[in-house]
Amino acid sequence: MSAIYDELKAILLAKSVRTGEFTLASGAKSDLYIDCRVTALDPVGARLIGQLGWAAVREKIQNDGLNIDAIGGMTMGADPISLAVGMTSAMEHPEEMLQVFNIRKEPKGHGRGKQIEGNFKEGDQVVVVDDVITTGGSTLKAIDAIEAAGGTVKFALVLVDREEGGRQAIEERGIPVVALYSRATLLGE
Structure with missing residues (x-):
């Protein structure tokens, strides 16, 4: 997996990570901006996210003896990550798909007024996904x-943890966080 980890890291650094002065969605100022969607919507990036993400999810499931039905998160950042991991699970271990x-972000204003779309039903045990966590706000939502x-959310899968308190906020809710990368592992800090 280290070759996959290194290859995905290189794509993240080339396409998704920027340094400078930025205002984040939370309103906070930062010297780091990470747009994982650019990597997650790249065909090679998506393949690598699927492989690395599914390996991490499967390891957590096996180590903790979990039964997981589905994976997903807030649209837009979680969508390609969730789909890549789900597709990889179907290809590599169809019995665990x-x-x-x-x-x-808000329930639909028409039809059935659903907020969750796709393959989710009441009673499901799930992995919640986010592309980047800073404060943890969107993951908590x-x-x-x-x-x-x-x-029932059993754990969170995050592509990048900015290491700015988001992991702690999520884990205070009793939801463990599995991060594929952190600020330190991405930037070598």
Whole structure:
């Protein structure tokens, strides 16, 4: 897996990581901006995310004796990651295949008024996904939506942990976090 880890890291650094002065979604100022969507929507990046993400998810499932039905998170950042991991699970271990869902920022204003779309149902045990965590706010919002719809979040899969308190906020809710990369591992800090 180290070759896959290194290859994905190189793509993240080339396409998704920028240094400078930025205002984040939280309103905070930062010297680091990470747009994982550029990597996750790259065909090679998506393949590598699927392989690395599924290996991490499967290891957590096996180590903790979990039964997981589905994987998903807040649209837009979680969508390609969730799909890549779900597709890899179906290809590598069809008997353990994860269904994929996404969560709208707000429930639909028409039709059935659903907030969670795709392959999710009440009672599902799920992995919540986020591309980047800073404060953990969007991941916590996803957890709230899943719980409100009758699902149980067993752990979070995050592509990059910025190491700015988000992991701690999520883990304070009793949700372990599995991060594929951190600020330190990406930037060699």
